[in-house]
Amino acid sequence: MADDKYNLKNPAVKRILQEVKEMQSNPSDDFMSLPLEENIFEWQFAIRGPRDSEFEGGIYHGRIQLPAEYPFKPPSFMLLTPNGRFETQTKICLSISNHHPEHWQPSWSVRTALVALIAFMPTNPNGALGSLDYKKEERRALAIKSRETPPKFGTPERQKLIDEIHEYMLSKAPPVPQSSPSQALEENSPKSEDEAQKSSVDDGAAPASESLPNPPAGDVIVERVLEAPVNPNPGRVSVRAVREVPPTSTSNQMLQTRVQKPADDRLFTWAAVGLTLAILVLLLKKFMKSSGPGAVFMDGS
Template identity: 80%
Template sequence: MAEDKYNLKNPAVKRILQEVKEMQSNPSDDFMSLPLEENIFEWQFAIRGPSDTEFEGGVYHGRIQLPAEYPFKPPSFMLLTPTGRFETQTKICLSISNHHPEHWQPSWSVRTALVALIAFMPTNPNGALGSLDYKKEERRALAIKSREAAPKFGTPERQKVIDEIHEYMLSKAPPVPQLSPSQAPEEQSTNKEYETQVNPQNAVGEELSNAAVGDRIVEEPHEAPLNANPEPEGLRVPRRVPVGHSVEPLLHRQEPMVQKPSDDRMFTLAAVGLTIAIAVLLLKKFMKASGHGAFFMDGS
């Protein structure tokens, strides 16, 4: 680097050169950044996608422009690699960028800014300038593609720095998982729909078992539509499921139905019983009357 091109007494130049030395003496596997030979206020960088996100394994390039008042004013950032989170070749809006100078601290550095940029990647864009909101599977596809080659941008001297950074980051970056995080839930959802179609009771059992929490018995709310006929007691599926017990037996068990006699049979039995009672009563009266008549005949 031709340090004789710059005034080493300039606070910005002095600070930038210190950061260059610190970056080279203490490299990171998560990012790499170098200034251009022809302009130390122009930096190229690449960051690694954060782990356990759809960006994992991706290598994302960008540029940093440091103001003449650096470090008292914040830098600006621009991504060159498509990420699905930030627009390319557009100055992005972050609390560490020149869009929010009120948040910038002179104690922060290029290293600090790159660490923050990595942390911002999986966050919600909330419509910020230069932000995108792609689906996870689209971002994962871009992460895989980002490893193929470094972006083409600027002069041959700049491109040389970009290619050098890309080779370094590939040597440190883990492989990209081939299965996107969104595919597994989709497959699981598809399987669940299939099981529901084949055996609807399985789905009901799962819902009931999910209703059981801790050591409590959770009753599933059930509202019948107005003017609806209530379901017979013998065919009703139990709504209360004790925790720790299998739901399947409850789905197949039916309460025993009590066979009630028909109205005609009950009427016949009542008529027979009444007839017998009347006959007995008449017989008793007849016997009593016969005995009383004989008594008067003997005493006359």
């Protein structure tokens, strides 16, 4: 970066250069942001889709404009990668991320704002300007797509920066958790139904719908990805299957390199929860049977 091009007496320039330095010396796995070489008031950034959301694994590029009065006036943010949460090429309304422009303060920085933006992605847009309310599957599909190529935007120099940031983020961001839900459903639902029936028979025909009213809807499957194997519920069992069978039909090889460790932890948690639920259901059933006519309300199930 050619520092001497800028008037270091200009407090905004001084501050921005400090932020660049700080950004480079404390890199984050969640985001990356750097100014263009020819204009330090124009930055490119990429953020990683937040964990445990439909954006997980996505790499979302955008640009930042710092005002001449920075840090007294807030930076502006704009996304370039289609994401299903914010419109692209439209300034993101900072008000919705609790960073009201009239309350912007110099103690915030590009870093603060990017962290806020990531945290804001999974929230409900509530019809805010520039927000989109795509379905989770659509967002997930966009998250997968976002990894393939960075957006094409601006001058060759800017494009080079975008590409560099993309490479960096690819090396940091674990892939999208699983193949698209519809594929998973087709592949696994027959098997899961068998298994479900078997398990129902095994433990005395407990109607599975009792604890989960809508069985294998795509949405539910994906949400319950890490459900416990012991749960006598078709929807959940099918999900379990998805987790065990590697996603063969996916074009994206990186899906298989997913880090397993956190998933395993969560698996155990869900296993415990599932077991508890099953025991509770059984106990409840026993209690209902023993209390005879009192169990009228069980008819519905």
